[in-house]
Amino acid sequence: MLRKRIARKTATNHNTERWLVSYADYMTILFAFFVVMYSLAITKEESFQILSDSLEQVFDKSAREQQQEGTGVTGTGVLSDRVTSEPELLYGESIEKVDKGNDLLDSQNDTSLVQKENLGTPLESVMVKLQSALLDEIRNGQASLELNQDWLIIELSSGMLFTSGSATAHSGTKRVVNLVYNIIADVKNYIRVRGYTDNETINNEIFKSNWELSVARATSILIELEKLGITSARMAIEGYGQYSPFADNATAKGRSENRKVVIALSKFALPDDAFEETAQELESELPVEIEKVLLTDDKTIKIIHLEHGGIRITTRNEQ
Template sequence: MPRRRAVEEHENHERWLVSYADFITLLFAFFVVMYAISSVNEGKYKILSESLVGVFSQPDRSVKPIPIGEERPRTTEPSVSQVDEPAADSLLEQNAGDPLQDIAQSMREAFGELIANQQLTVRGNELWVEIELNSSLLFSSGDAVPSDEAFALIEKVARILAPYDNPVHVEGFTDNQPIATAKYPTNWELSAARASSIVRMLAADGVAAGRLAAVGYGEFQPAADNATAEGRARNRRVVLVVSRNLDVRRSVAGMGANGRSGMQTAPTAAR
């Protein structure tokens, strides 16, 4: 029996067209979707454009905060009263001079004759003013009881100092001649007693007591050589140190006359 020959299957050479057609369909769908997304509603676009232009070009249509309480008009110009009429305190501060300079000038005017005779000295700098008085103007030798002339002199000093608030540090100094009495065992007690007497007189003549302090240095801070009579006379002195403020007074108290002498400056110095 003859063998049956197998029938060859027909090969489809146009199968690629199916894939191509699917690709074209997907591509068409893609472009349709892209067009749908990119299409603009001209009417809505025009309304949106006009709204934005109105917001950014017209201040009265900008967003304003919700006012709370009474709304007051604001202005960028300062009020006339603030510019043309400064406060009274500011005027006083501008017109007020430096207290230390005023005190030094008043002392020079009031005691010009004593300054010329080198019995009183006014000197200082921007931190303090020193009024140095020879002890012979105020006390008898070896005593701390003020003389009659001392009361009139200290009264004039007090009238100058009383209107100000600056602290006043009164310092007493002696020569190196020893003293040994029941009242003043050493020169320390004598110098301190003399400073205290001046403090009491200033307070009695109107200078606020809270501004005042007294200290005695004895013979240990001489201004001149104790080997001569002139030097010893110069060393017997009382110095009123008028400080700019309380902190300066404390530093002045710590350094004494010799410490200050190295810090003298010319602007307010006068002899």
């Protein structure tokens, strides 16, 4: 009995490991499958991408046509070339088409491509110098400085520059303008001179509205800068009148803050070639030396050149 029981047990356990054969076959087939798929991915990647992009374009076109027209698909076959994404789809309205390619608009993205050759002197360094030059005016509240991404803004109180209702620069105006000129004369950044007023009605023999007064005051400051030697091509005038207030016009303090002239320096500069052309034009406009003309033997007409560029004709003996 013992022998039979042992023999039966041995026969029962003889085939318990046969599952390993099936498992090994399965692993071999699975390995072969991944090898084949990998080889197809290497050799057919471009073809699969073309097919995928083509199908995607066909389905997108079909969906748009069904939404707009309510008709069926009228697509074409598989594209022969790979479809690439258009720049407009990637960047939307931030793309500007130019002859040499696509540039991101500066208004859409602060980190967009900016043509560096048109940038002027860094505004930060100019601001530091102006803070030192206008220290007394800033402490007295008659001037202030503000720096943003595109402009360095120099605010000057109209009370310090002009009398009420006037645009005629006085001695105090020239002193302050000289301080500003000494700092900005060596840079080529564009300049905008802006005039502002309060909302008090003005109607005198010279100015019929606050528009005219704001423009006249900005023009007066610009002329002073031009006389000192600032290139005319760098500058422009802007008049805002009462329509761009800095404070509430309902109070006397607010109206005082709204009466001002702003000298704004741009981060962009006048190109070198335009700067040279302007300098040549100024040289060509210099007055020609006029010789004295004898009227009679006892009287001589004398022509005297004035500082502002004009002339005075006289027969008296004066220089």
